[in-house]
Amino acid sequence: MSMIKVENLTFAYPSSYDNIFENVSFIIDTDWKLGFIGRNGRGKTTFLNLLLGKYEYNGKIISSVQFDYFPYQVDDKNKLTEDILKTIAQTAEEWEFMRELSYLEADVDIIYRPFSTLSNGEQTKALLAALFLNENHFLLIDEPTNHLDTKARETVAAYLKRKKGFILVSHDRRFLDCCVDHILSLNRTNIEVQNGNFSTWIKNFEMQQESELAQNERLKKDIKRLEKSARRSAEWSDKVEATKAGSFDKGYIGHKAAKMMKRSKTIEARQQKNIEEKSTLLKNFETAETLKISPLIYHSDTLAVFSEVAVIYDEKIINRPVSFTIRRGERVVLDGKNGSGKSSLLKLLMNEPIEHLGSAEKSSGLIVSYVPQDTGMLKGRLSDFAKDNNIDESLFKAILRKMDFERIQFEKDIENFSQGQKKKVLIAKSLCERAHLYIWDEPLNYIDIYSRMQIEKLIKDFSPTMLFVEHDGMFRDTIATKKIELIS
Numbered sequence: 001m002s003m004i005k006v007e008n009l010t011f012a013y014p015s016s017y018d019n020i021f022e023n024v025s026f027i028i029d030t031d032w033k034l035g036f037i038g039r040n041g042r043g044k045t046t047f048l049n050l051l052l053g054k055y056e057y058n059g060k061i062i063s064s065v066q067f068d069y070f071p072y073q074v075d076d077k078n079k080l081t082e083d084i085l086k087t088i089a090q091t092a093e094e095w096e097f098m099r100e101l102s103y104l105e106a107d108v109d110i111i112y113r114p115f116s117t118l119s120n121g122e123q124t125k126a127l128l129a130a131l132f133l134n135e136n137h138f139l140l141i142d143e144p145t146n147h148l149d150t151k152a153r154e155t156v157a158a159y160l161k162r163k164k165g166f167i168l169v170s171h172d173r174r175f176l177d178c179c180v181d182h183i184l185s186l187n188r189t190n191i192e193v194q195n196g197n198f199s200t201w202i203k204n205f206e207m208q209q210e211s212e213l214a215q216n217e218r219l220k221k222d223i224k225r226l227e228k229s230a231r232r233s234a235e236w237s238d239k240v241e242a243t244k245a246g247s248f249d250k251g252y253i254g255h256k257a258a259k260m261m262k263r264s265k266t267i268e269a270r271q272q273k274n275i276e277e278k279s280t281l282l283k284n285f286e287t288a289e290t291l292k293i294s295p296l297i298y299h300s301d302t303l304a305v306f307s308e309v310a311v312i313y314d315e316k317i318i319n320r321p322v323s324f325t326i327r328r329g330e331r332v333v334l335d336g337k338n339g340s341g342k343s344s345l346l347k348l349l350m351n352e353p354i355e356h357l358g359s360a361e362k363s364s365g366l367i368v369s370y371v372p373q374d375t376g377m378l379k380g381r382l383s384d385f386a387k388d389n390n391i392d393e394s395l396f397k398a399i400l401r402k403m404d405f406e407r408i409q410f411e412k413d414i415e416n417f418s419q420g421q422k423k424k425v426l427i428a429k430s431l432c433e434r435a436h437l438y439i440w441d442e443p444l445n446y447i448d449i450y451s452r453m454q455i456e457k458l459i460k461d462f463s464p465t466m467l468f469v470e471h472d473g474m475f476r477d478t479i480a481t482k483k484i485e486l487i488s
Contacts, residue, residue, distance in 0.1 A: 085126060
């Protein structure tokens with residue numbers, strides 16, 4: 001056991017005038033399993049890079065452990081997986097790799113295959129297995145769930161729960177609850193450490209925000225009342241002073257004026273104290289303004305029908321034929337392992353040329369809004385993006401503001417956004433579109449926790465008809481009305 005101490009950490013990128021971190025201080029134990037949470041674009045990955053020594057900074061980071069980072073950069077993916085793993089954990093034996101992979105419920109024979117032939121989930125598991133075999137290293141795990149299906153997330157969470165000594169960046173609340181014992185929260189003005197899992201943290205955080213809001217309202221009323229009282233006492237004092245002229249008992253009047261002035265000063269002091277106390281509140285207050293959507297109501301109950309659909313890839317059928325109907329008001333989630341054809345079924349309704357058996361039919365005149373999984377096509381400024389996609393620019397930017405975009409982002413190239421911010425661009429576009437059916441393909445990848453809860457509330461409030469793929473278990477349980485399982 002050792003400690004990692006961060007003292008007065010201040011950092012800004014050379015191209016920016018604004019500090020990402022300013023005089024941040026905290027201490028963590030290297031035995032802790034830390035979940036690292038915070039808004040998109042606020043600096044989680046930047047902080048991990050500071051721990052790795054990639055940037056110069058002011059302040060101190062004191063540690064006796066060596067840091068490793070996931071995702072590990074594999075330069076030549078054509079090498080055998082075993083050779084890559086041995087490069088990462090140089091002292092580990094083959095049987096140790098196999099043991100770790102078995103804990104992760106991965107086929108141990110993958111170590112004899114070229115790394116490039118492994119699925120994204122298998123690559124994630126193999127790299128985690130190797131990195132955890134580096135003794136006395138502290139692992140920095142940056143969003144490992146983005147390529148994992150629901151079952152794989154449960155397996156990796158159980159695996160991490162057996163380990164100690166890591167920081168895990170994740171926005172999947174259920175995943176965090178299953179494997180961390182401390183929360184490292186990146187707030188608006190600081191970084192805080194708290195004992196417990198995510199559910200414990202969010203409960204405490206919401207209670208703190210409610211308490212600070214109530215205290216803030218009380219102080220606002222007190223300050224306003226004291227302002228009036230101070231003004232009234234000062235006016236009384238001035239009036240009493242004015243009566244001195246021509247008065248026979250100037251001593252009494254002067255005493256009364258002094259008493260009034262003293263009362264005024266006391267009130268001003270109380271007012272200033274309340275102002276100072278109020279200034280310490282709500283610095284880390286997280287707002288999640290209510291989002292809105294205006295779905296179109298389709299004239300018929302049936303919006304789309306899948307009949308015995310099986311996707312074909314590389315001349316192979318990758319899923320058992322599946323049949324289901326999407327009806328008005330339903331929110332249908334497609335479930336299944338990675339590679340079982342979930343995204344392909346969505347794309348069939350988008351008229352993409354996916355080879356398949358059976359039929360996928362949209363009802364006549366159906367208007368669809370689509371959020372793809374990939375963000376690689378995004379570039380240019382938000383104004384141009386809105387124009388190219390024929391959406392209202394003002395509404396589009398207003399939605400992004402509600403999703404925690406700073407105005408400065410509006411002038412940047414979308415290519416320079418964080419992955420979470422790019423996903424928000426696609427979701428905001430969809431919310432601007434009036435459609436009968438909303439088709440979303442893993443919309444929450446990289447999206448921060450606050451925005452996930454914000455989107456959940458939106459869907460519950462407005463009940464759009466949806467067909468979607470998402471591996472965030474808490475999100476699915478909250479909004480899905482029907483689940484269709486695809487079996488490979």
